[in-house]
Amino acid sequence: MPIVGGLDIHRKQITFDYLDVDTGEVRCGQIAPADRAHLAGWLAERFTGERGDVEFAVEGCTGWRYVAEELIRAGVVAHLAEPADTAALRGRKRHAKTDRTDARHLRQVLTDGRLPECWIPPGHVLECRALLELYRALRAEHTAWVQRIHAVLFHQGVALPGDLRTEQGRAVLRTVAQTQLSPAGQVQIVTALDMLAALDEHLDAMRRRLLHAARHLTGAKVLTERLYGVGPITALALTCWLAGTVGGAGRFSSARKAVRFTGLDITVYSSDGKHTPGHLSRQGPAVLRWCVYEAGKVHARRTATDHAYYARVKDRSDGKRAAISEARKIVRQACHILTELGDDALTTT
Known part of the structure; x- marks a missing residue:
């Protein structure tokens, strides 16, 4: 890894900070304006002929898509960082936060192998x-x-x-x-x-x-066939956000983490025997959460395969809680099915 760096993305400019591992030279600066053409020109000017020997980290915030695409097109290895976990690695604030320090922080955690990495979808x-x-x-x-x-x-x-x-x-x-x-x-x-x-x-x-x-998406077709209440659009959303592999394994090590990613988990705050009532975290893709909730409501039908469970939860609480419970079950089942399919889930026919 002769060259490793970080890119901090903004609407007006992209701040870069990269290190030549062999020489120890650090270069930093800005790419302006922040658009695809200027980024492609900057990459071609500096890293032509060094395919596979350059790695850059980019935070998974708005604008990461075109940056990652141009990095990959230029032969640079792109790493997508999870914003919240990356910021947590900074620790307590001890100095002013600037675009340059953000880019340097990305470069440092990537160099140390501590970057909390996200999957880059096709x-x-x-x-x-x-x-x-x-x-x-x-x-x-x-x-x-x-x-x-x-x-x-x-x-x-x-x-x-x-x-x-x-x-x-x-x-x-x-x-x-x-x-x-x-x-x-x-x-x-x-x-x-x-x-x-x-x-x-x-x-x-x-x-x-x-x-x-x-x-035409394998994972969506399989989910539509195997999960009651999951139509083509919901199956497409489940496949697009839950399928994929990281390091040769599924995106999630457990179905519980897939539910948490969807934002359907219950938050917990407890201290000294006192706790506040839990509520949905509502984190993650709102589209996916909306789709699986609508699919969960289908089990209110008496002919539904899981109507008995839906009815028990509804009697104990209400219909909304029952639909949310069914939505969690759908996410867990979809996660297992997509993990079995592996990379084939994202293939098109």
């Missing part, structure tokens, strides 16, 4: 993740506009005339708005319905793309 997995996040954002925006319609109608004392999920229901609502709402209320309803129509169009297109991706 390109097609990153693309699916981005589409899933967009799909969830569109769904959330769709729900928000429906809630606005309900609020406007209630505020002006008008009952919802029909089902907003159908064209007939929306047409009736337009008619009712013209006759029973104030001018401002009419504008609010018409605007909301136009936004819902546009969102429906985008959601349909996005859903088709996700279904196509799920049909």
Whole structure:
């Protein structure tokens, strides 16, 4: 490892700090502006012909994708650092924190072999993740506009005339708005319905793309077949975030860690016999957590394979707790299945 370094990424510049192990020379500076073209030029200028002999660490924050891709394209070994664990290795604050100290810290922990490393997914997995996040954002925006319609109608004392999920229901609502709402209320309803129509169009297109991706990803196909309540989109999310290998083994050494990664674990704080009520950590990918929770609710059906367990938890607590419990079981089962598949889970057909 003749050259080892760290890159601290920001929107305006990338700060670098690298060490030539053979000579002991340290170089630091900035790459500006922080875009793909300038980074590629900088790598070509400094590390051409040294393929495999250069390693750089990058924190897994916004912007890491294009940096890692350019490093790999230039023949540089890219290491993705877990931000929170990397910051914890810094210890107590003893000096000013700057971009240069951040880059140096990454270089030092990489040199010492202490870097808390994350898995770098292949390109097609990153693309699916981005589409899933967009799909969830569109769904959330769709729900928000429906809630606005309900609020406007209630505020002006008008009952919802029909089902907003159908064209007939929306047409009736337009008619009712013209006759029973104030001018401002009419504008609010018409605007909301136009936004819902546009969102429906985008959601349909996005859903088709996700279904196509799920049909061609091995892990997603297997999960859809083997897990009750897991549809193609949920299976795609589980595969994109839980599959993969680190050091020849699965991403998670236990299914419990996969549940923690999803953010469905219960936080615990206890001291001197006192403790606060636990709540969901809600860490990790929100898209994955949303998908498995929706899959967990499917077990409320009497024909579901695990309905008995769902019913017991619901009777003891409530339906939400029952769905969360089922979601945890789905994550654990998916983790075992994807570990069995290994690298084949991410192959496309």
